[in-house]
Amino acid sequence: MLEARQLVLRRGDRQWNHDFVLEPGRTLALTGPSGSGKTTLLEAVGGFVPVHSGELLLAGTALTGLPPEQRPVSTLFQQHNLFEHIRVADNLKLGFRHGRPDAASWSQVLAACAHLGVDELLERYPGELSGGQRQRVALIRTVLRPQVIVVLDEPFSALDGDNRQRAGDWVHQQIRDSRRHLLFVTHQPDDTARWADEVLAL
Template sequence: MLTADRLHFAYPGATGEYRFSFTANKGAVTAISGASGSGKSTLLDLLAGFLRPQSGSLTLDGEDLLALPPERRPVSLLLQSDNLFDHLSAADNVALGLPKRTAKAEGRSMVGAVLDQVGLSANVDQVASTLSGGQKQRVALARTLLRDRPVLLLDEPFSALDDETRHAIRALVLELTRRQGWHTVLVSHHADDVAALAERRYLLAGGTLEEAG
């Protein structure tokens, strides 16, 4: 279980502050909703280690995650921006998510498989700068899924997708979350995404999280 207990954070010089407490179960999606500017990205940055709280705890199955720097946390983060290298192909962008020391042939196979899962098997060699917004989002998601970390953080991961693709990719995320035993935390404004995926739901308002029904 991923557990945040009274994580307290305030930006220097700012008047507002945040207090986060929630749990996310293994093999399930936990959704975080809230208005723009309510602190959803701040929460993800705390979980990923890019920000440090002033107090509180963050554990994964009892392991203290706050003691770990971002690069050592068992966390994969998909940002709202696709964060691709425009001069690289879809396959080369995805390959950046491969574990270190992956054999070349094995890496090609893994990259091809995950691109096929997100419906981009025909775009393997296409340069990222020529992809559509929805295709870029799927490449970024494929790279994140390939990392296969116990904690998966998704920040509006389906926003650029058409309805048909959105439903297919949502189903893929849910299937992999269950099969791989990930603790998936989804930030989304879309009620249908939350309803389709989330086992547990939280609303972020006034700097605090409250569990929704």
């Protein structure tokens, strides 16, 4: 269970207070206008923004004092998710320990690539991909990493209707089956209705 207990975040002179509980296998959608603190909350979960006060707990263990490298969090940022100088396949492998996934994990990655329509792109460099293709590749790596908390900042923003539907369903199923926790930011009411178990309107 992921719990934000009287969590206070600050950026400049702005402040946000959060209290929520998210059970394993469930999805929390963060909605609200620009500047309402959605990305700040995601970054605090990932350890990139310090917590002013309060607690962030996973199964009763405090995450707050841990540096980003040690948090069980996998993040899809709004940009710079793929390393431009290495191929798509190598970018995907970096999601696993020492950049060397075992056979089972890699076949899972390949299956996801086929499902989301990027399996032909593994030998290309990210610069050769469209915005939507880049987003799907980054999404696969982020979701299939063996981390208990998955954090997605506007994960479908570059996807058209069909791809958005397919990617969203896939993410939702992955999280539910593996009983992990998903937080994602969206501006689309349809996304919230289809995939969110809970909504945090900021």
